[in-house]
Amino acid sequence: MLTTENHKQLTIKTPTNRALPLGEGGEDVWIDVIQKMDEVYSELVDSQTELEEKNARLEEAHAFIGSVVAAMTDVLIVCDTNGLIQQVNPALETAVGRRERDLLAMPLTDLFDDASRKTVAGFLPELKNGGVVAQRDVSLSAPDSRNALISVNCTPRCDHRGRLVGMVLVGRPIGELQRAYRELDTAHQKLTQTQQRMLVSEKMAALGRLVAGVAHELNNPISFVFGNMYALKRYGEAITKYLSACNGKSGPAEMETLRKDLKIDQVLRDIGPLVDGTLEGAERVRDIVQDLRRFSSNQEETLEAFNVTRLVRTAADWVIKTQRVKPSVRLDVPDTLEIRGRKGQLHQIIVNLVQNAADVLEGDPNGEIVISGEKTDGEVIIRVADNGPGIPPERIDKIFEPFFTTKPIGAGTGLGLYVSYNMAVKQGGDLTAANRPEGGAEFTVRVPADEHASA
Numbered sequence: 001m002l003t004t005e006n007h008k009q010l011t012i013k014t015p016t017n018r019a020l021p022l023g024e025g026g027e028d029v030w031i032d033v034i035q036k037m038d039e040v041y042s043e044l045v046d047s048q049t050e051l052e053e054k055n056a057r058l059e060e061a062h063a064f065i066g067s068v069v070a071a072m073t074d075v076l077i078v079c080d081t082n083g084l085i086q087q088v089n090p091a092l093e094t095a096v097g098r099r100e101r102d103l104l105a106m107p108l109t110d111l112f113d114d115a116s117r118k119t120v121a122g123f124l125p126e127l128k129n130g131g132v133v134a135q136r137d138v139s140l141s142a143p144d145s146r147n148a149l150i151s152v153n154c155t156p157r158c159d160h161r162g163r164l165v166g167m168v169l170v171g172r173p174i175g176e177l178q179r180a181y182r183e184l185d186t187a188h189q190k191l192t193q194t195q196q197r198m199l200v201s202e203k204m205a206a207l208g209r210l211v212a213g214v215a216h217e218l219n220n221p222i223s224f225v226f227g228n229m230y231a232l233k234r235y236g237e238a239i240t241k242y243l244s245a246c247n248g249k250s251g252p253a254e255m256e257t258l259r260k261d262l263k264i265d266q267v268l269r270d271i272g273p274l275v276d277g278t279l280e281g282a283e284r285v286r287d288i289v290q291d292l293r294r295f296s297s298n299q300e301e302t303l304e305a306f307n308v309t310r311l312v313r314t315a316a317d318w319v320i321k322t323q324r325v326k327p328s329v330r331l332d333v334p335d336t337l338e339i340r341g342r343k344g345q346l347h348q349i350i351v352n353l354v355q356n357a358a359d360v361l362e363g364d365p366n367g368e369i370v371i372s373g374e375k376t377d378g379e380v381i382i383r384v385a386d387n388g389p390g391i392p393p394e395r396i397d398k399i400f401e402p403f404f405t406t407k408p409i410g411a412g413t414g415l416g417l418y419v420s421y422n423m424a425v426k427q428g429g430d431l432t433a434a435n436r437p438e439g440g441a442e443f444t445v446r447v448p449a450d451e452h453a454s455a
């Protein structure tokens with residue numbers, strides 16, 4: 001800086017180019033000029049510092065944006081209003097296998113495969129017309145087809161005056177996602193099929209367990225049908241013999257003796273009840289076969305009217321006949337409990353519940369199963385109770401889950417209660433489990449008394 005110490009030797013030129021020697025009244029002007037220069041200089045320094053700070057902040061912001069763009073897994077393309085590429089991010093470079101510098105000023109559509117180009121070309125005009133480009137699936141022309149498919153969102157890019165200067169396209173790779181979804185879908189389908197097969201095999205296993213009981217059940221009517229048919233055959237022979245004698249030359253006394261010997265009067269008395277008995281036996285066989293068919297069928301069951309009491313009795317009989325040590329069964333059900341519903345399904349539910357009760361009582365000489373039934377406003381309630389060990393409280397929520405079983409491997413599929421619960425619910429009913437205060441478990445099935453009316 002200049003000081004007044006050496007002013008005397010110095011002259012200075014004013015803006016009008018007049019020389020003003022120091023010490024001749026020019027000192028004040030000098031001082032003014034020097035002060036001005038000082039001010040200008042310090043302003044310069046200030047603005048320089050400010051500029052440097054701004055520059056540092058700008059660089060920081062630039063680096064920050066750059067790192068964000070680089071970290072994006074979605075592809076990013078910026079293009080101008082002519083559809084020429086201005087910037088891309090590393091994700092796009094990786095997807096198309098080309099560097100950014102090779103892509104700049106290239107038409108955006110060149111990045112996409114033939115089938116997608118027309119769609120991509122329409123994005124800018126659509127944005128210009130105020131439209132929205134969101135979640136459009138298009139394919140990049142990529143070396144690895146797995147990364148090619150992207151779901152694209154486009155937004156208009158405007159300058160500081162709000163004029164459209166291009167667009168920003170962000171694309172999320174969905175090829176991987178789609179493949180993962182397809183794999184999940186296939187796995188789900190396989191699982192559903194396996195589950196279906198398991199349900200069928202559970203049904204068949206239950207059916208298998210019942211075959212012995214059914215054989216027993218069939219044995220009874222078949223044996224009395226046989227017995228009756230032999231008797232009828234004998235009666236037929238006696239009647240034929242007697243009628244042939246009628247046509248011959250035998251006198252009334254001879255005929256009377258023959259009638260007595262052949263017990264014709266008794267035969268005539270017996271024929272009616274014998275035929276009725278045989279018919280009843282045949283009907284019983286037919287019913288059992290029908291029950292069996294219904295039980296093993298996968299078809300949707302139609303509604304029918306039936307007597308729950310009879311159904312419960314048959315179901316319990318079927319199960320108990322297959323048990324080595326037979327628990328006692330007490331039925332506390334009115335003689336008739338008529339309902340309209342799905343007979344086969346209710347039969348299967350009762351069979352499963354009685355079978356479970358028989359399983360927990362296996363080998364117990366004091367085992368007892370009590371089946372009670374009642375009809376209350378619009379529904380029929382059947383309870384199957386046993387005096388077994390009951391269900392541990394921590395398992396009570398689990399027993400209805402598919403495949404939950406406490407039986408040894410191969411002895412139970414754990415589907416009995418799951419299937420039964422679903423069948424009851426499907427009919428508009430319910431199946432619940434509880435422990436009895438006096439010990440043992442109790443299962444309660446509720447089904448509408450008239451499913452059609454409650455539907």
Ligand SMILES: Nc1ncnc2c1ncn2[C@@H]1O[C@H](COP(=O)(O)OP(=O)(O)OP(=O)(O)O)[C@@H](O)[C@H]1O
Pocket residue numbers: 202352356357360386388389390391399400404405406407411412413414415416417418441442
């Ligand atoms: N009356 C019962 N008393 C105590 N536990 C029971 C009773 N009924 C069922 N459970 C429990 O519930 C589990 C599941 O029963 P569920 O009928 O679903 O399958 P499972 O009987 O084990 O096998 P599956 O019925 O295929 O033969 C049984 O393994 C048993 O632990």
Ligand SMILES: [Mg+2]
Pocket residue numbers: 352355356412415416417
């Ligand atoms: Mg079971």
